[in-house]
Amino acid sequence: MNAAERWAGLCDGTFAQAEAFAKDSPLQDDIYAGYATAQRFDDPRRDLDPPLAAIGSYVQPDDVVVDVGGGAGRVGLPLALRCRELINVDASPSMKPAFEDCARQAGITNARHIQSGWLEAENIEGDVVLAVYMIETIRDVVPFIRKLETSARRRVIITTWASPPTERVRANRRVQAEIFKTLFGIERPDSQEYIDLLHVLWEMGIVPEVTVQEMNSWSFLYSSHPVPKTRQEAVERASQLLTLGGREDVFDQARSLVEAHFDDLYTETADGFTDIENAEGCDVLMTWETQ
Numbered sequence: 368m369n370a371a372e373r374w375a376g377l378c379d380g381t382f383a384q385a386e387a388f389a390k391d392s393p394l395q396d397d398i399y400a401g402y403a404t405a406q407r408f409d410d411p412r413r414d415l416d417p418p419l420a421a422i423g424s425y426v427q428p429d430d431v432v433v434d435v436g437g438g439a440g441r442v443g444l445p446l447a448l449r450c451r452e453l454i455n456v457d458a459s460p461s462m463k464p465a466f467e468d469c470a471r472q473a474g475i476t477n478a479r480h481i482q483s484g485w486l487e488a489e490n491i492e493g494d495v496v497l498a499v500y501m502i503e504t505i506r507d508v509v510p511f512i513r514k515l516e517t518s519a520r521r522r523v524i525i526t527t528w529a530s531p532p533t534e535r536v537r538a539n540r541r542v543q544a545e546i547f548k549t550l551f552g553i554e555r556p557d558s559q560e561y562i563d564l565l566h567v568l569w570e571m572g573i574v575p576e577v578t579v580q581e582m583n584s585w586s587f588l589y590s591s592h593p594v595p596k597t598r599q600e601a602v603e604r605a606s607q608l609l610t611l612g613g614r615e616d617v618f619d620q621a622r623s624l625v626e627a628h629f630d631d632l633y634t635e636t637a638d639g640f641t642d643i644e645n646a647e648g649c650d651v652l653m654t655w656e657t658q
């Protein structure tokens with residue numbers, strides 16, 4: 368099994384389980400609709416978070432920037448203020464009006480939205496092409512990356528995340544897996560890690576620059592889901608996540624298990640209670656120049 372096949376297998380495990388659970392709790396047609404609503408409140412003229420500033424450091428004033436899977440423009444619209452044109456490509460029907468509302472309210476006129484999947488999109492090219500926190504949803508990752516590369520005149524930027532192999536993180540994952548198996552009687556599938564993506568890139572002959580920053584510096588990841596302020600809020604949040612959206616048939620049992628293992632799941636910070644994996648996790652930026 369090569370790296371791309373391993374990546375596809377990890378995606379298959381996650382997708383198959385999601386589909387199985389969706390039979391009891393059907394997914395809406397556009398699963399990103401809630402995110403579109405949340406992103407309407409982001410100010411494109413805000414101060415840049417450190418990871419977004421890192422992306423912005425590669426953008427030049429005369430650039431055309433393509434944001435693949437850019438949603439309502441949380442990343443792209445601030446960059447539109449720093450480049451010649453922003454092209455936002457996203458398949459979700461909910462994202463187009465949210466993106467256009469955000470751009471209009473911020474007075475941004477050099478940004479346009481294309482509603483399309485990336486592989487289906489035609490005649491799109493930019494100096495810099497981004498894929499920020501979305502590549503984990505792509506099963507057939509090699510053609511996806513190849514199109515990023517052939518569409519970029521100068522640079523490709525991909526961001527993902529990583530959990531350090533600390534004992535606290537390992538304990539956190541063990542407890543989550545044990546709770547999941549207790550609730551549903553099946554093993555929780557493994558998810559992709561940044562190293563899996565790096566291996567895919569190496570197999571493709573791409574050796575990117577890799578930089579790491581604290582994941583929790585991406586404030587936009589939490590703006591629609593604020594950090595729980597109390598222990599009880601944290602218990603409810605963890606129970607929702609562990610039951611894939613709060614399936615009623617196992618929710619009470621999940622809450623009891625979370626309360627019993629709370630210290631392995633959450634840590635208290637100045638902002639409230641943060642799950643350990645996010646508290647210790649890192650943002651990973653991978654970038655390379657195209658030929």
